[in-house]
Amino acid sequence: MTDQMNEAMLDAMESVQEVKVGDSVQGEVLSIEDNKQIIVGILGAGVEGVVPIKELSTLPIETITDIVKIGDTIELVVISEIGKDKENGSYLLSKRRVDAKKVWEKIEDSFKAEELIEGTVTDVVKGGLVVDTGVRGFVPASMVDSHFVSDFSGYKGQTLTFKIIEIEPSENRLILSRKAVIEAEKAEMKKEILDKISEGDIIEGTVARLTNFGAFIDLGGVDGLVHVSEIAHYHVEKPEDELTVGETVSVKVLGINPDEERISLSIKETKDGPWSGIEEKAAVGSVLEGVVKRLTSFGAFVEIFPGVEGLVHISQISHKHIATPHEALEEGQEITVKVLDVNEDNRRIGLSIKALEEKEEPVVEESFEMPEESTGFTLGDVIGKDLEQ
The missing domain is CATH 2.40.50.140 (Nucleic acid-binding proteins)
Structure with missing residues (x-):
């Protein structure tokens, strides 16, 4: 074997990669x-x-x-x-471990850059969600949504966007949050809406939640509050008596507090008031049903339409003399009244109860007449005799 052949063989052997x-x-x-x-x-x-x-x-x-x-x-x-x-x-x-290493490197870069990543929910477990992002990720139950969720089964199979909370490739540990993404989206939408709307605007929203003090209206990413006193022109005892969750309503913006991200709204301000057109609804001479709301020393206030009260003056309660309205009426009583006069500008209505009742004729006592045959004298004889004396 020549030196050249030996050298070629040595080069070939040296070129063979050692595998470890x-x-x-x-x-x-x-x-x-x-x-x-x-x-x-x-x-x-x-x-x-x-x-x-x-x-x-x-x-x-x-x-x-x-x-x-x-x-x-x-x-x-x-x-x-x-x-x-x-x-x-x-x-x-x-090959899997090579691919996983590349995925981990990419995820680490996203984490450092504070970028969101996508993943598909592959399993629902007691503590949260298992997500495939190329490697296994986990979403704790408290980080699944911005509100409490009792059943996570609907998330399985969904491809969602997540924020990386914690990453440790050496331990195959990847903790993700869907809640953080939702809250960030809401904050951005809230800012856009707050920048877009102004006091006095009339906009549409959806009833999101009802409480004992009012209704929260979703304006498309931010909630505004309609206080119970702003639901209707008349008294509302409970918001659920007038509104239902999911209902679309028109609201007027009463006030905006950007610092506290609070929006005050009104539903009643988008509707005609109860006194609008009252001169047609309660025309003079018309007879209406009403409820006694308040009694005072000078009369009774009667609600004839929601939010509209008229006054029955004490002199219009009864044909009989009464010292106080309490003698004839009581609060909550349903009565029939006749409209005497209406003033829409001043929001005054005069009503009468007695105008619908017949006046009783006074009883006249009969005079006593003396029978002439019983005395033998006439009434004129008696009077004449008295004059002579």
Whole structure:
């Protein structure tokens, strides 16, 4: 053997890559065995390796050919040496771990840049959601939504956007939050709405929540409050008596406090007041049903329409003389009244009860007449006799 041949052989031997556990290598797919594993030739090393199906992808796969085909060159990492006497190769390799490493690196970059990432909810567990982002992520129950959720089953299969809360690749630990994304979106929408609306605007919203003191109206990302006193022109005892959750309503903006992100609204200000058109609704001479609301020393206030009260003066309560309205009426009593006069500008209505009742005629006592035959004198004789005396 010549010196040149020896030197060529030494160069060839030196050019053969030594394979160690943990190395990243390139492998050419030589064969696919029973859809369970692939055999690859490690380029530059002159040896073969085995990649089980579970080490081919970070996602579950059914058919190996969906991932690789014979002749493909793929990037792999050496997991362990399985012996040169093994029929299927001498090294156990993984493509999944290479892909996962790249995903972790990308996620770490997103975390540092405070960027959001996407993931698909693959499972619902007692403590929260399992999410596939290329690697396994976890969303604790308290970070799933901005409000309490009792059943997470509806999230399974959804692809959502998440904020990275905690990341530790060495421990395969990735904690995500959907709640943070929702709250950030709401804050942005709230800012846009607060910048867009002005006091006095009339806009549409949806009844989001009802409380004992009013109704919260969703204006498209920010809630405004309609106090119970601003629901209707008449007295409202409970908001649920007038409104239902999900109902679309028109509201007028009464006030905006950007610092506290509070919006005061009114529903009644978008509607005609109860006195509007009252001269037609309660025309002079008309007879109406009403409820006694208040009694005073000078008369009774009677509600004839929601939010509209008229006065029955004490002199119009009864044909009989009464010293106080309490003698004839009581609060809450339903009565019939006749309209005497109406003044829409001054919001005054004069009513009468007695105008609908018949006046009783006074009883006249009969005068006594003396029968003439009983005395033998006439009444004139008696009077004349008295004058003579």
